[in-house]
Each structure stands twice: as structure tokens, then as C-alpha cells.
Amino acid sequence: MAKEEHGVARRSSSNVTGWDRGDLDCWRAGSVDDVTACVDRARREGRALYPVSTGLNWGYGSAAPPRAGTVVLDLSGMNRIRNAMEISEANPVAVIEPGVTQRQLHDFLSQSCPGLSFNVTGSSVDTSILGNALDRGVGYLGPRREDVFGLEVVTGRGELLRTGFRRLGEDSPLAHAHPYGLGPMLDGLFFQGNYGIVTSACLKLLPRPARSVAVSLALRDVSKLGEFLDGLALLKRLGVMSGVTHVGNQARTRASMMSGISEYLRISCGVAERDLAAEADRALATVAPYEWTSLGGVAGSAAQVKAAIAEVRRVLGGIAKLTVVDDAKLAAGFRLLNPLRNLWPWARANAAAISAIRPLQGLADGRPTDAAITNLLWRYGQPQLPARELDASGCGLIFINPALPMAGGAVVKVVDAMKAVAAGFGHELYVTLNIETTTSLVAVANLLFDRGDAAAVANARACARALWEYLRSCGLEVYRARADMMEDVVDPQDSFWRTAWALKSVFDPDNLIAPGRYNLARAPDA
The missing domain is CATH 3.40.462.10 (FAD-linked oxidases, C-terminal domain)
Incomplete structure (x- = not known):
């Protein structure tokens, strides 16, 4: 959280990794001009800047910079969808700023263009889309790096650079359409790069398919995990399951579902607090007894989905239990089982599981959720905290x-x-x-x-x-x-990292932008 101290904004860098830089100066930018002014000020004052979008990079350091004394540049105020009036199913591209969150874009599309969706992650609804993509995060439908093109960047020199055909100007019909441009593709330098501050980018949106289902596969014999992964790889290569298939161990399943199961048992079944943990354990053991379970999406026409499920069953049905679910099946199952919750333990366990699964099911359909973070807050006894305050929790x-x-x-x-x-x-x-x-x-x-x-x-x-x-x-x-491991992963003797450093002289000769982040912190020895 940022706070004012003697007229200067300060921000705590305390975060869930247990590694922080204490309270840091924090500057805020609400526009490209603000960012340029901050870079100019940093050059004059000899300060370094660590740009963050929403700062919710949990588990990787959040807003904590690799180098002490760095000024945090908060870009959460840059939260415009710049071409909001032009987005349509015929023009499925959103030009977004770094402060645009999953919640904001989802709500906008739901109201203005419900035929479109986007590649969401399983993190909070309040996380930055662009910030995650620039750190090469993985969405439910694929690597987010592939969703983004046409960057607008303020370099460490204070110059405005636009990549691809955005260099032709925002009025060019190619600016937000053709992802490659002409000549060298500079976009990649700013993914896990520290040469400038990305102030906007083009994000590919996705048409909603006629039918979309989640395909779950529970591996019956843990000794066949290698065969299981090879089968899923084959399905990926064949394009049968074109999105990302997530294969979680039982510890992950438990972490993802226990909060939802426990809340259902407490609220809907009246289970006392003293009995809740044991009851939730029994419910989870009933519905998810396997060590490894996968979840992936299949989408397309009804015929395509039917054929894809048949192929999944052919490849992996011999070693895994296949379950196909969608919103309608979950709703029907809940309507059937919920009234039986106090009569039949199996019904109670499955109704609790459906209650926990529902928010996760929506991810493959482009509906972000706080479920993963809510589970963590519940586990550490602070369910009342909003998800975006995870860094303030235990x-x-x-x-x-x-x-x-x-x-x-x-x-x-x-x-x-x-x-x-x-x-x-x-x-x-x-x-x-x-x-x-x-x-x-x-x-x-x-x-x-x-x-x-x-x-x-x-x-x-x-x-x-x-x-x-x-x-x-x-x-x-x-x-x-993570921010705390940058110095370890970057080897000053490696020609790759020495070349990455050499590029700083082109874009950021004063080493102002995020020094030490995915780069050498200082010039290597000659």
C-alpha cells in the first residue's frame, strides 16, 4: 500500500515471498506524458525506476525491485482501453494500458461486446493483463506473450518508441491489425526486458465459440504419469486440446478446492467449526482421490467438441478417468445433489465440490476469478481480506x-x-x-x-x-x-547476458529502468 510521508509518496515492498526492500519512494503516472516526465526526472536526479502495473506479481516479488533504493513507478492509474469504441467481433483487438485489469476488460466486454473474450489467468481479477504478459505469464488458453503485439514504450532515454506497424501512427489501418510490422521485431526486447516502460499494447481478443467444455482427466495409476503427459502432449500437437492443459498434483487440488468445499459445508450444511476440517477432508477424498488430475478446455462447434472428446478418450481413456463439464452440467448437478446434502454423504461431497469448482470452470471461458487467492487467504485464517491485499496477509x-x-x-x-x-x-x-x-x-x-x-x-x-x-x-x-533471484540467474560471464547488457546502451544508457531485472545490474568487468 502507498502512503504519504512528509509530502512524498512511499510504498511498502513487503510481499508474500518474505523478501522486501522496505518502504520505497513511489511515483505515480497516469499518462504517457507522466511516464516521460518521470524518466526525465529520474535522469536529472540520478534515480532508478521500477515500473509496476498493479504490483500484484505475487510469489515473484510483487512490487519489490531487485536493487535497493529504486523508486517504484506505479502505472495502475494508466487504465484506459484506448480503442474501446472501435472494438467489435470484426475488430477483435483491444489497445490496453498497463493498469487495465482482468476484471476491467471482462466487464467491458460483457457489456459492450459479449461475443468476445480473452485469455485469462487463474490469478486475481485485479491483476494487470499487460504486466503478466510482459513477464511471460501463462493463461488458460496459451502463453500470454502470444496475445500481445504493437507495443508503445518510453525508453530510458525518454523517447517514445512504437513497435510493429504502430510506428505508422494510430490512424494507420495496420497499426492495430498486423502483428509483425516491417524489419526487425523489437517487441521481444520488452518481454522480460528492462529497456523501457511499456505504456500500451495491442491485445488479441477471442470470439466465443458455439460450445466450450472443460475436460478433466484423473490419472488412475501414478506410475503412469509419464505416459499420461506424453498423451496430453500428443493431443496438444494434434490440436485436439489447443489451449493449455493443467496437470495438478493432489496438493494443488487441495489448495484450489478446500476453501470452497469448507464454505459450502459451513454455510449450506451447518457443519460446526470444530468438525469442518475433517468433514472437508472426507469430501475431497470422495471427489478427488487421485494424485494427478488434468484440466483443459475443448471448444468449437458441437460436432468439433464431440469429436475432440472422442479423441481424448481414445488416447487416454485407458489410464485416466474422463469427466466433461460445462456450466449447464454443473448447474444441473448442483440442483440435483444440493437438496440431498443432509441425507447422503456422497451427494454432500459432490455438491460441495461443484460449489468449489464453479469459479475455476469459468477460467477456460474467459471469466477471471479470485478463487485461487481466496483459498490462500482462507488457509491462513484471513478470509475477510480482499484478494488484492494478499501481500498484507500472513x-x-x-x-x-x-x-x-x-x-x-x-x-x-x-x-x-x-x-x-x-x-x-x-x-x-x-x-x-x-x-x-x-x-x-x-x-x-x-x-x-x-x-x-x-x-x-x-x-x-x-x-x-x-x-x-x-x-x-x-x-x-x-x-x-523472482526479484530476489535476479542476481543469481544473470551470469556476467555469459555472452547472452553480456549482449542483453550491451542493448542497455541503446535504449537506457543510464541504467534507469529496473536495474538488475532480467539483466546485469551493472557493467560487466572488461
Whole structure:
């Protein structure tokens, strides 16, 4: 939260990773001119800037910069959908600023163009779309990097740069249409780059399909996880399941559903607080007894969806239990089971599960939710906090997320080893394997801990370090880095990072923009 101190805005960098830079100066920008003025001021005063969109980059450092003393540049006031009047099913592109949240765009499309949707993430409704995309976040339908083109950037020199055909001017019919432009594609430099401050970008919107269902596959035998992943990879390559399929372990399933199950049992079934945990455990064991369960979406015409489900069953039906759900089936199931909740334990467990699943089901259909964050707040005894205040809670959350090759056997070895490393520190590892591209997947792995316990914080941070060192020993790396690990992942002897530094002299010669973030913090030794 930002606060005023002697006329100067200050912002706490305390966050769920347990690593922060204390209170920092915070400047706010509400327009491109404001951003340019802040860059000019930073150059005059010899200050460094750390731009954040909404600052809700939980598990990666939130608004904490890699270098102490950096001024946080808050861009949440830049929250315009610039071409709102031009968006239509025939023109499915939104020009958004960094402060535009998932909630804002969803609400706008629901009211103004309900035939369109967008690629949402499972994080809070109040997270920035552009901020997540620029850090290469993964949505439910694919990598968000692929959703964005035509950037508008204020460089460290204070110059305004537009990439692709936006350089022709906003009135050009190509500005918001053709994603590649002419000549070198500079867009990529600003994804996990620190050469400038992105002030707007074009976001691809998606037509709502005639039919959309969620396909869940529960792996019956944990020893077949490698075969399971290979089957899902095949379905991805064939285009049968073209979005991202999420394969979560039981710890992840529990973390995602326990809050919703418990609230249903408490409110609808009158279960006493003293009995709630045990009752919720029994309900979850009834509906989700398997160690690994996948969730992905299938969309298209009714015939396409039917054919896709048949192919999923052909490839994986022998080793996994297949369940197909949509809003109508969930609603019908709840109408049937809810009245039986006090007569039949199986009905109660399944009604509770439906209550927990409903918000998650909407993600594949472009409906963002706070469910994941609400579960964390519930777990740490602060369900009354709004989701956007997670950094103010007692929840500790650290991500260690490797990119992995699309080879089931190799992935199983890495996941098993990571779980063993975590267990050595007394931690359970929460894992989701995301089938992201046709050639690779990413693991979203995290630790949870009590941030109010200094020993627990130190232990979790040591565990995270050991997990990263294990990954590096395998020739692997994380696909997104936390603020506290930037100095470790960036090697000044590596020609890649030395080249990345050399580009700073082109865009940001004074090293003003996010020094040390996905780049060297200072010039390498000659």
C-alpha cells in the first residue's frame, strides 16, 4: 500500500515471498506524458525506476525491485482501453494500458461486446493483463506473450518508441491489425526486458465459440504419469486440446478446492467449526482421490467438441478417468445433489465440490476469478481480506517454476526430485504442469509458509534456493524469475547476458529502468 510521508509518496515492498526492500519512494503516472516526465526526472536526479502495473506479481516479488533504493513507478492509474469504441467481433483487438485489469476488460466486454473474450489467468481479477504478459505469464488458453503485439514504450532515454506497424501512427489501418510490422521485431526486447516502460499494447481478443467444455482427466495409476503427459502432449500437437492443459498434483487440488468445499459445508450444511476440517477432508477424498488430475478446455462447434472428446478418450481413456463439464452440467448437478446434502454423504461431497469448482470452470471461458487467492487467504485464517491485499496477509508464497522439455519420463524425474528436495526442508510442493507449447511445458511449483514466523520464512527461502540449484544442476532454468533471484540467474560471464547488457546502451544508457531485472545490474568487468 502507498502512503504519504512528509509530502512524498512511499510504498511498502513487503510481499508474500518474505523478501522486501522496505518502504520505497513511489511515483505515480497516469499518462504517457507522466511516464516521460518521470524518466526525465529520474535522469536529472540520478534515480532508478521500477515500473509496476498493479504490483500484484505475487510469489515473484510483487512490487519489490531487485536493487535497493529504486523508486517504484506505479502505472495502475494508466487504465484506459484506448480503442474501446472501435472494438467489435470484426475488430477483435483491444489497445490496453498497463493498469487495465482482468476484471476491467471482462466487464467491458460483457457489456459492450459479449461475443468476445480473452485469455485469462487463474490469478486475481485485479491483476494487470499487460504486466503478466510482459513477464511471460501463462493463461488458460496459451502463453500470454502470444496475445500481445504493437507495443508503445518510453525508453530510458525518454523517447517514445512504437513497435510493429504502430510506428505508422494510430490512424494507420495496420497499426492495430498486423502483428509483425516491417524489419526487425523489437517487441521481444520488452518481454522480460528492462529497456523501457511499456505504456500500451495491442491485445488479441477471442470470439466465443458455439460450445466450450472443460475436460478433466484423473490419472488412475501414478506410475503412469509419464505416459499420461506424453498423451496430453500428443493431443496438444494434434490440436485436439489447443489451449493449455493443467496437470495438478493432489496438493494443488487441495489448495484450489478446500476453501470452497469448507464454505459450502459451513454455510449450506451447518457443519460446526470444530468438525469442518475433517468433514472437508472426507469430501475431497470422495471427489478427488487421485494424485494427478488434468484440466483443459475443448471448444468449437458441437460436432468439433464431440469429436475432440472422442479423441481424448481414445488416447487416454485407458489410464485416466474422463469427466466433461460445462456450466449447464454443473448447474444441473448442483440442483440435483444440493437438496440431498443432509441425507447422503456422497451427494454432500459432490455438491460441495461443484460449489468449489464453479469459479475455476469459468477460467477456460474467459471469466477471471479470485478463487485461487481466496483459498490462500482462507488457509491462513484471513478470509475477510480482499484478494488484492494478499501481500498484507500472513500467507507466504514462493514460486520456483522451471521450463521443461515435452518428454513425460524426463518430467517425472524432475518433479520427483523437486518433491524430494522440498521434503528435505519439511515442505510439501504444490505442482501444476502446464502443457504450454507443442514442444515444452512449464511447471508452476510453489511453497507455502507462515510469513509471520521468521524461522519458517528462512526455511522456505533456503528450500527455494535448493530447488533452483537442483534445476541448474540438470541444465534447466525457471521460465519466470523472482526479484530476489535476479542476481543469481544473470551470469556476467555469459555472452547472452553480456549482449542483453550491451542493448542497455541503446535504449537506457543510464541504467534507469529496473536495474538488475532480467539483466546485469551493472557493467560487466572488461
